[in-house]
Amino acid sequence: MQYLSSKYLRIYCDGGELNRLEKLETISKIPYVQKYLHVCIYKPFNCGYCQKCRRTLLALDALNVLDSFRESFDIDYYNSHRQEYYNWIWGQHMNGDLQNEPVYQILSQRNDFHVSNNYKIKQRIVFFAKNHFSDRQKQLIKKMVKK
Numbered sequence: 001m002q003y004l005s006s007k008y009l010r011i012y013c014d015g016g017e018l019n020r021l022e023k024l025e026t027i028s029k030i031p032y033v034q035k036y037l038h039v040c041i042y043k044p045f046n047c048g049y050c051q052k053c054r055r056t057l058l059a060l061d062a063l064n065v066l067d068s069f070r071e072s073f074d075i076d077y078y079n080s081h082r083q084e085y086y087n088w089i090w091g092q093h094m095n096g097d098l099q100n101e102p103v104y105q106i107l108s109q110r111n112d113f114h115v116s117n118n119y120k121i122k123q124r125i126v127f128f129a130k131n132h133f134s135d136r137q138k139q140l141i142k143k144m145v146k147k
């Protein structure tokens with residue numbers, strides 16, 4: 001990427017043939033990355049809650065490298081709220097999200113992978129509403145499901 005490079009700094013694009021999980025697997029072995037990886041789009045630290053933080057934490061979990069990222073993410077919070085993260089990635093899977101599918105395929109094979117029935121019911125109502133109701137009806141259903 002010559003237009004971004006200078007005499008002393010060369011920037012290049014690499015890994016286009018890899019999916020997100022494969023890219024993360026490649027860089028996750030680098031100690032500097034383990035310490036300073038920043039993916040959050042809202043905070044100057046990794047909040048652990050936004051979509052980018054969630055999918056990265058789940059990917060690190062799928063790669064079995066969570067403990068290597070204790071300096072860049074709150075791994076204890078992730079571990080104590082793992083059920084909510086599993087619910088979320090299951091929802092991504094049910095929505096047909098292909099970007100997180102490789103991570104879902106790994107995590108869903110684990111013995112501890114579980115999605116709460118309450119979450120499944122709420123998501124099924126939302127999926128059904130997407131296909132069968134007007135925008136106004138969808139808004140009302142979303143409000144009801146959040147309660």
Ligand SMILES: [Zn+2]
Pocket residue numbers: 039040041042043045046047048049050051052053054
């Ligand atoms: Zn974040």
